[in-house]
Amino acid sequence: MLLDTASMYFRAFFGVPEISAPDGTNVNAVRGLMDFISRLVDEYRPTHLVCCWDDDWRPQWRVDLVPTYKSHRVVEEVPAGPDVEEVPDPLELQVPIIREVLDAFGITVIGAAGYEADDVIGTLATGAGMPVDIVTGDRDLFQLVDDAAQVRVLYIARGVGRHERVDEAWVREKYGVEAGQYADFATMRGDTSDGLPGVAGVGEKTAASLLAAHGDLAGIIAAATDDGSEMAPGPRRKILAALDYLEVAPTVVAVAREIDLDRTALELPRTPREPDRVVALAEQWGLESPAERLTTTLVG
Numbered sequence: 490m491l492l493d494t495a496s497m498y499f500r501a502f503f504g505v506p507e508i509s510a511p512d513g514t515n516v517n518a519v520r521g522l523m524d525f526i527s528r529l530v531d532e533y534r535p536t537h538l539v540c541c542w543d544d545d546w547r548p549q550w551r552v553d554l555v556p557t558y559k560s561h562r563v564v565e566e567v568p569a570g571p572d573v574e575e576v577p578d579p580l581e582l583q584v585p586i587i588r589e590v591l592d593a594f595g596i597t598v599i600g601a602a603g604y605e606a607d608d609v610i611g612t613l614a615t616g617a618g619m620p621v622d623i624v625t626g627d628r629d630l631f632q633l634v635d636d637a638a639q640v641r642v643l644y645i646a647r648g649v650g651r652h653e654r655v656d657e658a659w660v661r662e663k664y665g666v667e668a669g670q671y672a673d674f675a676t677m678r679g680d681t682s683d684g685l686p687g688v689a690g691v692g693e694k695t696a697a698s699l700l701a702a703h704g705d706l707a708g709i710i711a712a713a714t715d716d717g718s719e720m721a722p723g724p725r726r727k728i729l730a731a732l733d734y735l736e737v738a739p740t741v742v743a744v745a746r747e748i749d750l751d752r753t754a755l756e757l758p759r760t761p762r763e764p765d766r767v768v769a770l771a772e773q774w775g776l777e778s779p780a781e782r783l784t785t786t787l788v789g
Contacts, residue, residue, distance in 0.1 A: 490535035490757075491610045493625035494598070495543050498522045498587060500626055500645065502580045510775040515579040519586050523779035525649045526596070527786040530757065533622060533643075534789065538757040540591055541609040542600030545571040550603065554737040557684040590770055594783065595762025597755055601748045611744035613752070614640050624652075629675060629683075631660055632744060634668040665697035673706040676735070676742045685738065688731040691724070699724060706739060759787055 501521025508517045530538065547559045548571075563572045576584075591598055599609050611633055614621045620639035623630055626646045633640055634655055642655035653659065660668045677696040679687015691699075702720075703709045712718040713728035720728075728735070761767045761784055771780040 490529065490533060490538045490622045490624060491613055492526070492538070492540045493606050493610060493623070493627055493630070494522075494540040495546070495606060496626045497525050497624065497645070497649075498584070499580070500649075501525060502577070502583070504648070508775070510773070514582060514774070516583060516586065516774050516776065518580055518583045519590060519774065520776060520779045522587060523590065523776065523783050527779070527782045528649055529624060529643070531786045535622065535757055536619070537755040538596060539613060539755050540596055540598045541606040541613070542598050543606045544600030545603050546605060547572050548603050548605060551741045555685060555734075555741045557686065558741055559684050561684055586774055590767075590776070593761060593763045593766040593770055594787070595758035599750060601750060604745060604748055608745035608748055609750065611746045612748040612750055615746040629680070629742070630744065631655060631668060632672040632675070634660055634671070664693060666700050670700045670705065672739065672743050674700060676706060676738045685741065686734065688727055688734070690727045695724060706735065710735060757787070759789070760784070761787070
């Protein structure tokens with residue numbers, strides 16, 4: 490089970506009522522994430538669990554290709570490192586606590602310099618040698634769905650308790666494309682939340698119909714640039730007008746799958762690694778109940 494950790498703690502912060510620690514610090518995201526993990530582990534009993542981390546939420550190599558990529562979320566540009574993302578102050582204060590709690594429990598956290606959590610997930614899911622459940626509220630990760638490799642997404646957009654199990658049939662029913670076409674589909678559709686403009690005038694239905702007719706983005710571009718193809722004039726004009734974007738955007742949209750990552754310690758702990766530290770953190774931050782639930786769930 491691969492967790493898109495930021496997706497989950499953002500969801501907890503905005504979805505769980507404010508809860509104060511003894512010193513008054515809001516710890517709703519910490520508690521929410523702990524309970525999300527307890528619920529998912531209890532339901533699915535994974536043998537391995539990784540909290541995948543955004544070591545760089547806006548990698549420069551993606552920005553170099555599409556400068557608008559996540560630009561609306563930047564609050565401070567950092568020339569020598571990752572830009573500072575817009576994060577509510579009460580949530581930003583909780584992120585170090587989350588890291589401490591995960592470490593005390595012995596739950597593996599993996600990030601990679603210059604890459605997003607999506608890329609860590611893509612790498613760990615590819616060639617995992619076992620069934621993989623990806624927990625996220627980010628539809629970009631639908632591109633990883635692969636029935637043959639037993640990779641699916643547990644999509645939490647409607648909440649962890651109402652998550653959807655996304656397989657190839659689900660993607661086909663929802664979007665009219667194959668999961669293997671989803672990255673090309675997303676490239677054309679665009680995503681305002683990520684600052685990706687997409688192809689002007691091409692929405693989900695047009696993108697799906699173009700993929701049905703031409704297979705992939707390369708086939709679509711080939712048809713658009715071939716005066717003798719049967720592509721209709723409207724879509725042809727739109728694709729031709731977006732050729733510069735389509736030359737670079739697929740690399741931005743595609744999840745990396747070949748990062749050099751350490752895969753040696755991914756097993757789900759059956760007991761907290763540092764039980765005394767768990768107790769101390771629980772007392773310090775008022776996390777006794779979620780800590781007890783998570784401990785009980787790990788034991789099974």
